[in-house]
Amino acid sequence: MPRMPELSWRKALDRTRRVALGRLSEIFGTSELNGAVWEELEVGLVQADLGAALASEVTATLRKRAGAQGLTRSGDLRGSLQDTLLGYLASPAPRPVETRPLVMVLVGVNGSGKTTSAAKLAARLQMEGRRVLLAAADTYRAAADRQLKLWADRLGIEVVLGRPGSDPGAVAFDAAQAAVARNLDVLLVDTSGRMHTSHNLMAELQKVCRATAKVVPGAPQRVLLVLDATTGQNGLAQARAFTQAVGVTEILLTKLDGSAKGGIALAISHQLGLPITYTGLGEGPEDLAPFDPLAYVEALLPSAAGSSASG
Ligand SMILES: Nc1nc2c(ncn2[C@@H]2O[C@H](COP(=O)(O)OP(=O)(O)O)[C@@H](O)[C@H]2O)c(=O)[nH]1
Numbered sequence: 223m224p225r226m227p228e229l230s231w232r233k234a235l236d237r238t239r240r241v242a243l244g245r246l247s248e249i250f251g252t253s254e255l256n257g258a259v260w261e262e263l264e265v266g267l268v269q270a271d272l273g274a275a276l277a278s279e280v281t282a283t284l285r286k287r288a289g290a291q292g293l294t295r296s297g298d299l300r301g302s303l304q305d306t307l308l309g310y311l312a313s314p315a316p317r318p319v320e321t322r323p324l325v326m327v328l329v330g331v332n333g334s335g336k337t338t339s340a341a342k343l344a345a346r347l348q349m350e351g352r353r354v355l356l357a358a359a360d361t362y363r364a365a366a367d368r369q370l371k372l373w374a375d376r377l378g379i380e381v382v383l384g385r386p387g388s389d390p391g392a393v394a395f396d397a398a399q400a401a402v403a404r405n406l407d408v409l410l411v412d413t414s415g416r417m418h419t420s421h422n423l424m425a426e427l428q429k430v431c432r433a434t435a436k437v438v439p440g441a442p443q444r445v446l447l448v449l450d451a452t453t454g455q456n457g458l459a460q461a462r463a464f465t466q467a468v469g470v471t472e473i474l475l476t477k478l479d480g481s482a483k484g485g486i487a488l489a490i491s492h493q494l495g496l497p498i499t500y501t502g503l504g505e506g507p508e509d510l511a512p513f514d515p516l517a518y519v520e521a522l523l524p525s526a527a528g529s530s531a532s533g
């Protein structure tokens with residue numbers, strides 16, 4: 223699949239730009255660099271949900287750079303800000319995995335977008351030429367397997383279902399066996415959400431992971447924490463809980479399109495040290511893109527002064 227056009231990222235981050243970072247366009251537009259500018263900048267970054275600590279760090283870094291470079295106009299800040307933000311997104315991608323099948327487990331709280339993203343990701347991988355199987359290991363909610371089945375049918379992808387109330391570990395185990403038997407490339411396991419504070423959920427997810435390892439040594443090679451960008455900083459607490467329970471390898475950040483807190487991707491990279499590998503930019507099956515730091519940062523910031531059309 224081609225890289226998402228820049229326009230989609232700008233469109234997805236429209237709310238963040240308008241609601242939180244709108245003040246930056248005034249800063250970039252006219253004013254002289256003074257104390258008020260730095261304050262405005264920091265407030266904007268906090269509103270975009272970078273978190274207080276990171277917002278203050280970024281502001282301090284920029285202030286130092288501006289001093290060193292002898293900048294006097296705030297319009298000159300945009301480039302430095304972009305570079306600085308990019309620097310925070312540079313966490314390494316997960317190691318490429320040689321063993322087959324590659325088992326990817328999606329975890330996260332209810333409603334974060336696991337089922338939808340599992341289907342979108344399956345479609346993307348299949349389009350890239352890989353042979354994919356889905357596993358509906360959310361047996362907690364009665365309708366969950368039907369939801370995944372609907373998506374899978376629409377996209378022409380096979381799915382292993384369990385009976386409602388059956389053991390999610392058993393579903394994952396069966397699916398892993400099927401993936402091995404058919405010599406498939408990727409197994410994507412959708413799991414149940416509920417509350418991240420629930421001990422039972424964490425135990426269940428560990429069991430799902432162990433079940434795949436019984437069939438595929440070293441599985442799951444990738445555990446994707448699905449985070450809803452609209453929950454902002456709260457997502458970080460969830461992330462810690464999941465990371466402690468199951469070894470999360472990366473973040474799949476959903477609903478960036480509906481969020482006014484799009485700066486959360488920066489807070490995630492900064493605080494968790496986990497790479498963001500995929501991003502949900504809408505509800506359609508094609509609206510899942512590999513995370514593109516440059517397009518993201520470009521879209522987060524208002525246009526340079528003078529070209530105000532796209533905000
Ligand atoms: N706008 C938007 N909606 C999304 C995105 N990803 C998921 N959703 C919606 O979020 C809702 C919950 O998704 P679901 O996959 O059922 O979440 P789950 O409980 O984690 O499995 C659904 O209405 C999805 O259409 C996204 O990237 N953008």
Ligand SMILES: [Mg+2]
Binds near residue numbers: 338
């Ligand atoms: Mg679900």
